[in-house]
Structure formats: structure tokens, C-alpha cells
Amino acid sequence: MKPLVRKSSSRQGLDGWSARVVPIETELSAARNGVEMVSSARRFVVSVVLVLFALATAACGGNSNPSAGESGAAGDSPSATPSAGESGTPGDSPSATKVNIGITSGMTLAGVLVADELGYYEDEGLDATLVTFTSGGDMTSAVLSGDVAAAATGAERVLTIREKGEDLRLLMALTAVPTLTLVVDPDFVNFPTGNVSETMNSLKGARIGFAGFGGASEAMLDALLDRVGMTQEDFQLIETGLGPAQIAAANTGAVDAVWSIEPDTTTAVDTLGWKVAVDLTDPAQAGDLYSLIGLGLVTSAKWLNSDGNVETAKKIVRATGRAMEYIRTDPNAPSTMAKLYPPTSVDEMGRLIEKMSSGYHPTVTPEMTDGWNEVLRESGLITVTVPFEDFVATEMSDAWEGK
Numbered sequence: 001m002k003p004l005v006r007k008s009s010s011r012q013g014l015d016g017w018s019a020r021v022v023p024i025e026t027e028l029s030a031a032r033n034g035v036e037m038v039s040s041a042r043r044f045v046v047s048v049v050l051v052l053f054a055l056a057t058a059a060c061g062g063n064s065n066p067s068a069g070e071s072g073a074a075g076d077s078p079s080a081t082p083s084a085g086e087s088g089t090p091g092d093s094p095s096a097t098k099v100n101i102g103i104t105s106g107m108t109l110a111g112v113l114v115a116d117e118l119g120y121y122e123d124e125g126l127d128a129t130l131v132t133f134t135s136g137g138d139m140t141s142a143v144l145s146g147d148v149a150a151a152a153t154g155a156e157r158v159l160t161i162r163e164k165g166e167d168l169r170l171l172m173a174l175t176a177v178p179t180l181t182l183v184v185d186p187d188f189v190n191f192p193t194g195n196v197s198e199t200m201n202s203l204k205g206a207r208i209g210f211a212g213f214g215g216a217s218e219a220m221l222d223a224l225l226d227r228v229g230m231t232q233e234d235f236q237l238i239e240t241g242l243g244p245a246q247i248a249a250a251n252t253g254a255v256d257a258v259w260s261i262e263p264d265t266t267t268a269v270d271t272l273g274w275k276v277a278v279d280l281t282d283p284a285q286a287g288d289l290y291s292l293i294g295l296g297l298v299t300s301a302k303w304l305n306s307d308g309n310v311e312t313a314k315k316i317v318r319a320t321g322r323a324m325e326y327i328r329t330d331p332n333a334p335s336t337m338a339k340l341y342p343p344t345s346v347d348e349m350g351r352l353i354e355k356m357s358s359g360y361h362p363t364v365t366p367e368m369t370d371g372w373n374e375v376l377r378e379s380g381l382i383t384v385t386v387p388f389e390d391f392v393a394t395e396m397s398d399a400w401e402g403k
Contacts, residue, residue: 095125096122096125096126096127097125097126097127097312097315098126098127098129099121099126099127099128099129099149099150099312099316100128100129100130100131100147100148100149101128101129101130101131101148101149101150101151101152101297101316102130102131102132102133102139102142102143102148102150102151102152102153103130103131103132103133103151103152104132104133104134104136104139104152104153104211104242105132105242105243106179106242106243106260106261106262106263106264107179107261107262107263107337107341107352107356108152108174108175108179108261108262108294108295109152109174109295110174110323110324110327110337110340110360111174111320111321111323111324111327111360111362112130112152112174112297112320112323113130113340114323114324114326114327114333114336114337114340115128115319115320115322115323116128116130117336117339117340118323118326118336120319120320120322120323121315121316121319123319124315124316124318124319125315126312126315126316126319128316131147131148133151134212134241135212135214135215136153136154136157136211136212136214136215136216136217137212137214137215139151139153140153140157140161140168140298143168143298143299143300143303144161144166144168144300144302146300146302146303149299149303149309149312149313149316150171150297150298150299150313150316151297151298151299152174152295152296152297152298153215153216153295153296153298154215154216154217154219154220154294154295154296155170155173155216155292155293155294155295155296155298155364155368155369155372156216156219156292156372156375156376156381157215157216157298158170158298158386158391159372159373159376159381159382159386159391160219160376160381160382162382162384162386162390163381163382163383163384166300167300167301167302168298168299168300168301169298169299169300169301169304169390169391169392169393170293170296170297170298170364170369170391170392170393171296171297171298171299171313171316171317171393171396172296172297172317172320172321172362172363172364172396172399172400173293173294173295173296173359173361173362173363173364173368174294174295174296174297174320174324174360174362175293175294175295175356175359175360176293176294176358176359176360176361176363176364176368177281177286177290177292177293177294177358177359178220178280178281178286178289178290178292178294179261179262179280179281179294179295179356179359180217180220180221180259180260180261180280180294181259181260181261181262181265181276181278181279181280181281182203182208182257182258182259182276182277182278182279183250183257183258183260183265183268183269183274183275183276183277184203184206184256184257184274184275184276184277185250185253185256185257185272185274186273186274186275188203188206188256188257189202189203189206191203191275191277193277196224196227196228196278196285196287197227197228197229199277199278200224200225200228200230200277200278201228201230203235203256203257203277204230204234204235205234205235205236206235206236206256206257207235207236207238207254207255207256207257208221208235208236208237208238208255208256208257208258208259209238209239209240209246209249209250209254209255209257209258209259209260210237210238210239210240210258210259210260211239211240211241211242211246211259212239212241213237213239216294216295217259218237219375219376219379219381220280220289220292220294221237221259222379222381223289223292223375223378223379224278224280224289226378226379227287227288227289238254238255240254240255240258242260242261242264243264246258246260246264247264247267247268247271247272250268250272250274251272257277258274262352262355262356263341263344263348263349263352266344266348266352267344270348281355281356281359288371289371289375291367291368291371292368292371292372292375293364293368293369293371293372294359296364297316297317297320299313299393304393304395310395313393313395313396313399314395314396314398314399317362317396317399317400318399318402318403320362321362321399321400321402322402324360324361324362325360325402327353327357327360328353328357328360333353334346334347334349334350334353335349337349337353362399362400363400363401364392364400366388369386369388369391369392370388373385373386373391
């Protein structure tokens with residue numbers, strides 16, 4: 001199934017659940033009906049054209065009042081209006097560099113969504129299209145084929161794909177620490193708390209919904225299980241995806257637990273009454289796993305080494321890093337992100353940002369990559385240690401600092 005391209009910040013969830021990711025059925029229906037999802041930047045351009053047309057009509061004796069649809073188009077988003085000194089929207093100019101960026105869902109990739117929402121990619125002269133994937137494997141294939149310039153995926157993918165003879169590079173960290181949490185239906189078992197090993201052993205046999213095989217979610221779960229002397233064979237792992245599909249699986253009793261990320265874990269706790277069993281965002285529970293990069297922007301070495309693409313990659317990294325700084329420091333960030341992750345309230349989003357803010361840093365260090373090398377060697381997923389300079393696009397180091 002091909003990924004669906006989107007340029008819109010408006011998302012409707014599944015079975016009454018509002019979420020950042022559109023159910024695939026909704027998007028397929030939209031595609032069949034010829035519905036195009038456009039970004040706020042494109043809405044702005046369309047609005048300008050309509051207004052100019054109305055003015056031209058007025059000059060010829062026509063009605064000078066724009067229609068209701070025309071008058072509201074430019075105000076669809078705070079990012080629709082160019083900032084002072086701009087003559088238009090850079091991302092839609094003929095000279096803008098078009099790039100596709102692969103995404104999934106969740107707050108781990110908030111830097112990409114916020115950069116798109118606030119026009120930071122346009123500020124860098126990029127015409128960025130966010131393409132949503134439901135499978136980490138499909139996203140990796142899209143990166144390798146060049147269908148997307150970069151993708152928000154697990155940093156460990158750089159290592160596992162190298163075992164298959166492919167060459168990926170990590171451009172930046174999107175979450176510099178683990179972000180996964182195991183949330184459990186209390187009706188399944190009254191599990192003990194305070195000891196990760198005892199908690200996991202009490203859940204033996206549970207049906208765990210998770211993002212899918214072959215991705216960062218599985219790799220991190222394997223690492224956790226290895227540290228408590230367990231394997232996947234001790235559980236029933238069910239591919240639910242993330243976002244509304246995973247919450248729907250929990251709500252209908254299809255799973256006993258979810259291995260998930262924010263804001264879905266908070267939804268499971270607040271709405272379904274489920275309880276947190278293991279939280280890798282807590283250094284005390286994560287242990288040595290806390291040094292692992294949770295998510296990163298990954299590209300192919302082939303694309304990166306093509307003419308001009310190092311500079312394009314730096315623009316992507318600077319814009320995304322700028323958005324991550326905004327999330328960490330700007331008092332308006334909770335309001336901005338609550339719009340991207342409905343139905344999360346502004347207050348709840350503020351608490352989630354505080355919880356995750358330590359991870360919103362783009363810099364990648366050798367210690368971070370050493371951690372994944374060690375974990376994946378232990379699990380048998382890789383056989384050769386990949387050095388830092390082959391793991392990371394070190395050309396991006398200045399861009400991590402906004403230069």
C-alpha cells in the first residue's frame with residue numbers, strides 16, 4: 001500500500017477518537033474522491049490568488065466583496081501569514097527546494113510537525129511535504145528509493161539496514177532519549193510496581209499492542225525484555241500501529257497492554273483507566289537504555305551525497321531543530337502542539353512537554369550510537385559495530401546548533 005501524502009494539520013481519528021494520524025480508510029476515501037490535503041502555506045497562496053482575482057474583478061466593475069470562502073482562507077492557520085519582511089511564502093516560490101519527509105505519529109516527531117506548522121521549512125527555502133507511513137519497513141524503503149529525502153524513524157534502523165548491505169545515515173536526533181511506555185489494562189492483572197523485572201514477569205502471556213515488527217518499537221522492547229530475562233515468546237505481540245488504531249484496539253479489548261508513546265499513553269490512562277507498568281522516559285526504570293536515541297531523522301547516503309543535498313539536509317535539520325527549541329522554551333508551545341495532537345488539552349500538553357523536553361535536542365553523540373551498537377549486537381540483529389562517522393551524517397554538526 002502506498003503511503004498517503006498530506007499537507008494538512010487537520011486530522012480526524014478513528015471511531016470517535018481524535019488524533020494526529022488520519023485512519024487509512026479515511027485517507028483512501030479522500031484519495032478516491034480526489035480530495036487534496038494542502039498545507040497552510042498552500043492555503044495562503046490560494047487565498048492570495050483569490051483575493052487578487054477579486055480585486056481585478058472589482059476594477060472591471062465586478063463585486064469587490066470576496067465570497068465567504070475567500071475571506072476565511074488566509075486565516076486558516078497562524079502560520080499562513082508571512083512574517084514581516086517576507087514578500088510571500090518561500091516554500092511555494094519557484095526557487096524553493098521540494099522535499100518529502102516521512103513521518104508516522106506521536107510526540108516523538110513533534111519537531112517535524114511543528115516545523116511544518118510554523119513555516120520553519122519555508123523559512124529555509126524548502127517546499128516540504130510530510131508523507132505518513134503506517135510501517136517502519138515501508139518508510140525505510142521509501143528513503144532508500146529516494147521517494148522521501150528523510151524520514152522520522154528509529155535511529156537503530158541505520159544499523160540493522162547496514163546488515164542488509166544498505167547505507168543510511170542519521171541526520172539528527174528527534175528524541176534523544178527513549179520515549180516508550182508500557183500501559184496495561186488493570187483487569188488483566190494486578191501487577192506489582194517498583195521493580196521492572198517483577199512487573200514484566202507478572203505480565204507473561206499478555207497480548208501487547210505495538211507499532212509493528214522491524215521498527216524502533218520492537219527493537220526497544222527486545223532490549224527491555226533481554227534485561228529482565230524474557231523474550232518475545234513470553235508474550236503475544238500484536239501489530240496495532242500507533243495513534244487511534246492502537247487506542248481502538250485497547251478500547252475494544254483486542255489487547256491487554258500497549259507499548260506506546262505520548263500522547264497515546266496518556267489517552268489510555270486518562271480515558272480507559274489503564275495503568276503505567278514500565279516507563280522508559282524515567283531514567284530509574286530505563287537504566288542503561290536511557291542512553292539510546294528514541295527517534296531520529298534518517299536519510300540514505302546515496303541521496304545525501306548527490307549534488308546539493310548536503311545543504312538541503314542542513315536546511316531540514318536547522319528548521320526541525322528550531323522547532324524543537326520552540327517546543328522546549330516557548331510558552332506558546334503547548335497551545336501550538338495541542339492543535340496538532342487533539343484531543344489533548346493545552347494544560348495536558350504542557351505537562352507532556354515538560355515530561356519529554358529533555359529529549360527534544362538534535363545533537364547526536366558517539367555515546368548514543370555506541371548504545372545502539374551494543375544493544376543490537378547483544379540481540380543478534382547486527383554482527384559488526386558501525387563507527388560513529390558511518391552511523392551519523394557528521395556534516396550536520398553545525399546545523400544541530402542552528403548554524
